[in-house]
Amino acid sequence: MARARLQRGEASGTTYRGMVDGKWTAEGKIPKGTRPSKWRATVRYQDGSSPRPKEITAEDTSKARAETRVKVRLAELKKSGRSSADANATVRQAVGRYLTELESGNLGKAPATVRTYASVIRHDVLRTGSTVADMRLADVTVADLNRELRALAGAGAWSHLRHVRAIWSHVFQEALDAELIDANPAASAKIPARRVKEERVYSNGEAHDTDRPLTPAEALELWGKVSQDDKARRLGLDDLVLLGLTQGLRIGEAVSLRWQDLDLEAEVPTLTVAGKLVRVKGQGLTWDPVTKSVLGARTIPLRTTELAMMFRRRRDERDQMDRHSDPEVQRIRDEYVFLSETGRHADQDNINKHLRELFDRAGFKWATFHTLRRTVSAELKRQGIPDSEVARFLGHSERVNRSNYADGTTVPVAVLAAPALVLTSA
Numbered sequence: 001m002a003r004a005r006l007q008r009g010e011a012s013g014t015t016y017r018g019m020v021d022g023k024w025t026a027e028g029k030i031p032k033g034t035r036p037s038k039w040r041a042t043v044r045y046q047d048g049s050s051p052r053p054k055e056i057t058a059e060d061t062s063k064a065r066a067e068t069r070v071k072v073r074l075a076e077l078k079k080s081g082r083s084s085a086d087a088n089a090t091v092r093q094a095v096g097r098y099l100t101e102l103e104s105g106n107l108g109k110a111p112a113t114v115r116t117y118a119s120v121i122r123h124d125v126l127r128t129g130s131t132v133a134d135m136r137l138a139d140v141t142v143a144d145l146n147r148e149l150r151a152l153a154g155a156g157a158w159s160h161l162r163h164v165r166a167i168w169s170h171v172f173q174e175a176l177d178a179e180l181i182d183a184n185p186a187a188s189a190k191i192p193a194r195r196v197k198e199e200r201v202y203s204n205g206e207a208h209d210t211d212r213p214l215t216p217a218e219a220l221e222l223w224g225k226v227s228q229d230d231k232a233r234r235l236g237l238d239d240l241v242l243l244g245l246t247q248g249l250r251i252g253e254a255v256s257l258r259w260q261d262l263d264l265e266a267e268v269p270t271l272t273v274a275g276k277l278v279r280v281k282g283q284g285l286t287w288d289p290v291t292k293s294v295l296g297a298r299t300i301p302l303r304t305t306e307l308a309m310m311f312r313r314r315r316d317e318r319d320q321m322d323r324h325s326d327p328e329v330q331r332i333r334d335e336y337v338f339l340s341e342t343g344r345h346a347d348q349d350n351i352n353k354h355l356r357e358l359f360d361r362a363g364f365k366w367a368t369f370h371t372l373r374r375t376v377s378a379e380l381k382r383q384g385i386p387d388s389e390v391a392r393f394l395g396h397s398e399r400v401n402r403s404n405y406a407d408g409t410t411v412p413v414a415v416l417a418a419p420a421l422v423l424t425s426a
Contacts, residue, residue: 006044006045006046006053007046007138007180009046009047009078009088009089009178009180010045010046010088011043011044011045011046011074012043012044012045012053013043014041014042014043014067014070014071015027015041015042015043016039016040016041016042016063016066016067017039017040017042018030018034018036018038018039018040018063019036019037019038019039019040020034020036020037024040037061038059038060038061039059039060039061039062039063039065039066040057040058040059040066041057041058041059041063041066041067041069041070042055042056042057042070043055043056043057043070043071043074044056045074045077045078047077054077056070056073056074056077057070058070058072058073088136089136089137089175089180090133090134090135090136090137091125091132091133091134091135091137091140091168091171092126092133092134094137094171094174094175095121095125095126095133095167095171096126097171098121098167098170098171098174099117099118099121102114102117102118103118110278110288110290111278111279111280111286111288112276112278112279112288112290115279116163117163117166117167120160120163120164120167121167123157123160124152124157124160124163124164125164125167125168127152129151130148131144131147131148131151132144132145132148137171137172137175137180137181138175138180138181140172140185141185142185142188142189144185145165145168145185145186145189146189146190146192148164149161149164149165149189149190149191149192150192152164153192161191161192162191165186165189165191168185168186168189169184169186169187172184172185172186172187173186211374212371212374213371213374213375213377213378213379214367214371214372214374214375216379218364219245219375222241222245222359222362222364222367223241223242223245225361225362225363226238226241226358226362229358229361229362231358232358235341235354236314236338236339237351237354237355237358239310239314239338240254240255240338240351240355240369241355241358241372242306242307242310243257243307243310244369244372244373244376245372245375245376246302246303246304246306246307246376247271247300247302247303247307247376248372248373248375248376248377248393248394249273249373250370250373250395251348251351251352251355251369251370252276252277252348253273253276253291253296253395254338254369255277255338255346255347255348255351256275256276256277256287256336256346257271257336257337257338258274258287258335258336258337259315259334259335259336259337260335261273261274262311262337264308264311264312264315268301268302269301269302269308269311270299270300270301270302271299271300271301271302272298272299272300273291273296273297273298273299273300273395274289274291274297275287275288275289275290275291275297276288276290276291277345277346277348284345285345285347291395295391295392295395295396296395296396297395298392298393298395300393311337314337318333318334321333321343324343329343329344332344332345338351352369355368355369356368373394376394377390377394380393
């Protein structure tokens, strides 16, 4: 029977020969009761440098020691080769190596991205019940990945599917580059079409589409209630909502805004999105000069004089605060526009909880801060602003703008011609 062809990075099982009467004899042909004076262990290994695999051998007076020595030599050969990948490596092993590289900082990913990918790997890619996690990289097909994506979607992991595919793509591309596989199956894997989101129905019988923007009337109603809410005003949430209804920032962009990012004295006051606060293990909230995407870094005009007045008021309030005895706390107060209740970094998770309570009190239980962003997008489009200008203003690609917002760059001039909703604060 012909030997099975070894793929690149693959090794055969170990075979043994014993020295009997001065000749190397295959283990199966050594006469019973005969003790070889020496043993030779052999492994065939395909490193890809030639059509035929290499033979790695090691000898010792003990069969077990010969086996140990040949395994050490095989490991050294693999390590010194062009890739540490192995044709028998499973998806789990490859993803595990990727996670180690990711968390060590060697891949240059932003801290927030590292946290997101690590969570997706642990909870989705390597989840209990995964049909592909323990398959060999060389055996995985596009159909296998598509079935796994559908299973994840069925389990409710819709928002993680693109991350899952990106992680797969990375590990399969490494295997492809090492010539262990012939194609990257993740490149052809398709995210299943998401079912139409059901409306959220409340006890009073009202139903709301949680992905839709506010109508102009709803925006005015929401602002009227928020601006009169004592707790919201005490926490500064009314100012955040005003910012969201006017500029359409993401929540992470809004709470991370620094005074140096505002030019309130310009003829047309502007706001720059240059990064955001991220939570780093052992350091807490830290400024990261990385935006959600390349297009996320942008400078945009403040669309209303009311918004500029709000920022000037907050600046005056900051200047009137007593100096804090802790230099680090004082630095935060001097640097950031929005602060926590204790005058420190505003934590996005805490802010979101307070906003959820605020919107509930206002009677908009279906709305989120991102609803304000969709509202600005819809408002600009109603006023005839081109999709390309709306996309630049909101900081995402025109494709995303068209697909997800249907209703860093220079200032989009066209946006200036579009009047914002008139929001009269108390």
